[in-house]
Amino acid sequence: MESRFFNRELSWLEFNYRVLFQGLCKELPLLERLQFLSIVTSNFDEFFQVRVASVKRMLMENPKKVDAGGLTPQTVLSSISARAHQIIKTQQECLMSDILPSLAEKGLVYISPIQYNQQQTEFLQGVFKTEIYPLLTPLRTDVEEFPHIKNLISYVAFLLKPISGIKITSEEFKGSDDLPRIAFVEIPSGLSNIYWLPSSYKKEKQFALLQDIVTEFGTNLFPGFQVEETLLFKVARDADFAVDEDAGTNFINAMEDVLIQRKSSFPVQMTCNRSSDFIQKFLMEKLELENDDVYKVDQIINPGDLMELRDADEYGKLSFDRWEHFYPSDLPEDEPYWNFLKLHDKILHVPYESYEPVVKFLNDAADDPNVLAIKMTLYRTGRDSPIIDALERAAQHGKQVIVLVELKARFDEERNIAWANSLEQAGVTVIYGLVNLKVHAKILMVIRRESDTIRRYVHLATGNYNTKTAKLYSDISLFTTNPQIANDATQFFNLVTGYSTLQNMNCLSMAPVTIKSRLISMINREIERSTPENPGLIIAKMNSFTHKEVILALYKASQFGVKVLLNIRGICMLVPGVPGLSENIKVVSIVDRYLEHSRIFFFQNGGTPELYCSSADWMSRNLDRRIELMFPILDKDCFADVKSILDTYFLDNAKAMELKSDGSWEPIRHSKKSSPFEAQSELYKKYKRLNEKRPKNTEKQFEVRRK
Structure with missing residues (x-):
């Protein structure tokens, strides 16, 4: 019998090939193709540092140990090398034989040392000597x-x-x-x-x-x-x-x-x-x-x-057309959100929508005299973060500010240590994560005194509190004052900052305690409520899927007729489309101009559907070894919005690829009778239309006549 699991490392390599596939796409602007080629290299850098190093260490310590797919460390290393060499060879052929010659046709000409003429040689000798x-x-x-x-x-x-x-x-x-x-x-x-070279050709920019x-x-x-x-x-x-x-x-x-x-x-x-x-x-x-x-x-x-x-791309002709990050059409720009959020939950979908509401929410909280406390987690924040500035200002204003900074965020450790020191100097109470568990949850709570009560405003997200990546990564977040979610949020912070044990939560699920069991329970519930006339339905979107228990639960669901649709950007160890095992499971992936980062899970639940977002992928590290949060979408309008976003990804027939049972990925292409549908482009158009409907400032402007 063939293995029920793909190897994690080899699955990742195929993800990096899907990134490269975008670089090979001649329909894309040249500098965007070049960008995808550079991402392939940066991805490989991290992959070799972390994953290949781990396999090499395993080879030294336990060479006979086999993975979930039955492969030994040596077999995995040999397979990695063979496939990685293929990918890098294809990347280099694209760069040297396609991208660079095409850039030269557009007037950006790479001059290699063998091509330097006397004038260029003298110029570069001077640059070398002085700089x-x-x-x-x-x-x-x-x-x-x-x-x-x-x-x-x-x-x-x-x-x-x-x-x-x-x-x-x-x-x-x-x-x-x-x-x-x-x-x-x-x-x-x-x-x-x-370094730009002197050139006698006015239409060319030559560089070394x-x-x-x-x-x-x-x-x-x-x-x-x-x-x-x-x-x-x-x-x-x-x-x-x-x-x-x-x-x-x-x-x-x-x-x-x-x-x-x-x-x-x-x-x-x-x-x-x-x-x-x-x-x-x-x-x-x-x-x-x-x-x-x-x-x-x-x-x-x-x-x-x-x-x-x-x-040098002065007019942007070699890059994507600029996409705006629209301010949400239903949020006020010139006043705090307190009154709005008392009445409505709010979904924010970046980068189509601007991340400014999160920054504004924190800034308003820092400056509002009625705000008593701010509590949040920080995993990756980016440089020159306005999030950090707002937290420091809030502490300086005398508010209680509690921040859990995860120092073990790989490759951001040094930056996070610096942020933690800066926050402490400003008077913020900083918690340095939990022993043996990375805190990967994304949560922010503002506690405000109001005329009738103490109200808690909660923000939960699938992505980091990072204003830079919020312009590049597709993520979902929720603003809410729902009392049950607020009570759960309070329990969460008491747990991660003190000695309290996890009490029963009404809405939130937390890894490593309840997310995995909750997911498996909902999968089993889908089996129980599925009938031949009305088969169950599970739709999920995430970055990577490697958790064997959850994979086995989905195999069981497939065998009982439940339809499973998965959108997995990166690693997928589940084998779809195997008769008698997973024939009802379909796995697709989208790599496009924005990095797909949101985690969204839908369960049909016999006609009473439930929808969740989470900071966690379905991976062992997320569900078993990290502090993560999964939160429900309870508001009717927010539910419809997030479900529409999720459905959009499964309509893509332009950028999507489908995983086959042999581990290969096949592009999904529209037929002659259908039109191309690109999910990210359609989402952008949606938010652009909403922005166009936003009430404009109609206040009459008086023009002053000048001489």
Whole structure:
């Protein structure tokens, strides 16, 4: 019998191919295609640091252990390498043979070192001497302790040979036959990656890359030597570290130790160009990397370096048309939301709608003398966050401000430590997460004194309190004053900040205690209420789906005739469409201009439907090892709004792809009789229409006549 589960890592690789698929799409603007290619690289960087490092560690510790699909660590690593090499090869062919030539046709021309003319060479020599050379530090390799290669930093390696006729007097520099003279230089990260070249062609903008300039003029770093070969490379290191949860009051110090370890951990993967097999093999030996760990590219090892070309796209012809982030048509702009939210729940759907209402809600709370307290969780907040500013101001105004900052948010640990220190200095009470559990829930509660009562305003979300990603990620959030939800929110904060145990909640479900059991219970309820005449229906949208218990529950539902529709952006370990197991389950995925991030779950419930949103994907880490929240959509209008959003994703026949039982993904395309339907585009049009219906300011304006 075939496995009932796809391998997690191999499923992720297919997600990254779906990202690449957008870069291959010639209908998209060129810089957007380039953006997707750069996302492929950044995705791979994290994947190798975390997931591949984890599998390699498992191979060392327990090589015979098999995963849910029956694969050993060595089999998984070999499969990862084979597929990742295919994807990177396709990415590079697209970049070098399609994107760059197409950009050149549009007047943005990449000039490689072999193409530099005399004028360009002289210009770049001047740039190198004045702007780049002072920042470079060549590191010798024929020393007792091999120089440390930083994680995900680009380097140029140089194979050197003494210039004939120049006598080397110092024994230190003579070298030997056994030790080649190889030095490498870190490419400075604080400089521009693109340098515009002088050109006699008015319709062209020619540019060189920083990596090429350092490579071409690096000879200046080694007087008395000539450069025989060079190699551009970067190394990904293991970043899958866990902090010592028993660090107690020294938890921040323990977290900082993890950041230090990450910088010097064992190498997992190397990306390099094809210019020197000798240097490549030398580095592989020193870094203890195998052939499968090395990924060769044609020339440009970081496609993201080219994204500075956006600055040259003066009229935006090479990018997507700008989409606005509309202020919600039913929310007041010039007054606080207190009176509105007393009467209505409100759904906010970013980035189609602006994130400004969340920022305004917090700012109003910080400045309102009737607000007594603000409580919230912070997982990833972004730089220069107005959320942090509002919380600090609220504390300075004498309000009680309680913030749970999750320091274990991978790759944001350093930033979160800084935010936590800043908040504490402003008078905010900061809680540093919970032992052994990441707090991934997204919740904000404002407690306000009003004429008749103390009222609690609650905001719950599927995405982080991050104003930057709210312009790029599709997320759902709910504003409500529902007393039952407010009571549950109060219980939640008492639990995560104090010693209270979880009491029965009326509306909210919390992982790792009740979300999983609640989901499985609702799946089983769907089975019980399903009939051949009225089969059950489950519709769910999330980022990734790997939880075996929930997968098995859905297999059972499928076998009892329940129809299951899943929209999974990333990893999916469930195998759909298998007769007798999952023939009633359909899995689709959408990768488009916005990152799909919302989690929405619908259960038909025998004609009394229920709808939930959550911070949690259906993954073991979310349901078993994190603090997460799942919240119901109770307001009738909000229910209709969220259900409409969910349904829209299953109508897509332009960007959607369907998962097949063999693990492949097949594009869903409209027939000749139907029109193309692109979910994100249709959602944007919907919010644009709502904005156009928004009452305009009709107050008469008097024009002053001027001489």
